[in-house]
Amino acid sequence: SAVISQKPSRDICQRGTSLTIQCQVDSQVTMMFWYRQQPGQSLTLIATANQGSEATYESGFVIDKFPISRPNLTFSTLTVSNMSPEDSSIYLCSVGLADTREQFFGPGTRLTVL
Amino acid sequence: AQSVSQHNHHVILSEAASLELGCNYSYGGTVNLFWYVQYPGQHLQLLLKYFSGDPLVKGIKGFEAEFIKSKFSFNLRKPSVQWSDTAEYFCAVNANAGKSTFGDGTTLTVKP
Numbered sequence: 165s166a167v168i169s170q171k172p173s174r175d176i177c178q179r180g181t182s183l184t185i186q187c188q189v190d191s192q193v194t195m196m197f198w199y200r201q202q203p204g205q206s207l208t209l210i211a212t213a214n215q216g217s218e219a220t221y222e223s224g225f226v227i228d229k230f231p232i233s234r235p236n237l238t239f240s241t242l243t244v245s246n247m248s249p250e251d252s253s254i255y256l257c258s259v260g261l262a263d264t265r266e267q268f269f270g271p272g273t274r275l276t277v278l
Numbered sequence: 279a280q281s282v283s284q285h286n287h288h289v290i291l292s293e294a295a296s297l298e299l300g301c302n303y304s305y306g307g308t309v310n311l312f313w314y315v316q317y318p319g320q321h322l323q324l325l326l327k328y329f330s331g332d333p334l335v336k337g338i339k340g341f342e343a344e345f346i347k348s349k350f351s352f353n354l355r356k357p358s359v360q361w362s363d364t365a366e367y368f369c370a371v372n373a374n375a376g377k378s379t380f381g382d383g384t385t386l387t388v389k390p
Contacts, residue, residue: 197377206368207322207380256322260377265310265329267370267378271321 166191166259168270176276177247184243185273187257192237195260198230201272202253210255213240247277280305282371284381291359292389299354299384301369311352312370312378313343322368328352339363361390 167190177183187196196213211232212220219232234240244251257270285300303309313325326337333345343354352369366385372378 195377206382207370207378209377209379212377258378260372266324266327267312267372268324269322 165266166193166261166268168257168259168268170255170257170270170273172273173271174274174276176278178278179248181247182243182245183247183275184241185255185257185275187240187242187270189238189259193259194237194262196234196240197258197260198232198240198242199256199258199269200253201256207256210242213242244275247275249277251275252277280309280371280373280379282369282379282381284367284369284384286384287382288385288387290387290389293361294358295388297354297356297359297363297386299367299369299386301352301354301381302350303352303369303371303379304350305371305373307373309371309373311343311345312372313337313341313352313354314368314370314380316366316368316383318365325354325367359386359388361388364388 169188171186198210199207200210201207209222210225213232213234215234231243254272254274256272260267281304283302311328314322315325316322325341326335328335328345336342341356345352366383368383369381370378
């Protein structure tokens, strides 16, 4: 299994500012992902965080808005840039274990943009 | 591309009633199937998963799901629900570990 922690757990931010969310995993994992869960909606994959190279973004998400870093196999950050109220969501870090084909989720970061 | 459809957006049951939540997926190859639960104010938890083998899988808290390949379905069931089962339930599919596609979710409300 994998235990995932995220910081901060929640934040309230002003429009136009940026927030960086950290994700720490208790073991080395190859596959790490960032998801968004907007209020009352399901989870949507933002991007795959690749270690040592640029993240792979899903349709509708761009690097300028959601820059991602993955400096090693246990850590990643997601930045939500130039925030607007529409960015108010829960952002979740997730890892996949290839050997067991299981996926684990962090506790999420609840972001409110005023 | 993968897609997941959950038929019921909101289900309301009385305690002890039986539950079945529908999930259909669209994908051309071999998939891994999951049901997750999200209790109010809490984070996502895995209820059960199917990779291969016996199509009837049992998960935590008395839940089970049946994979029917011909129908591209993976419905979740519980014979007798409890008030504590009130939560949001998500069906998900992936073709490799991690890059999952989620359904829209079903809100289950169990009346005591």
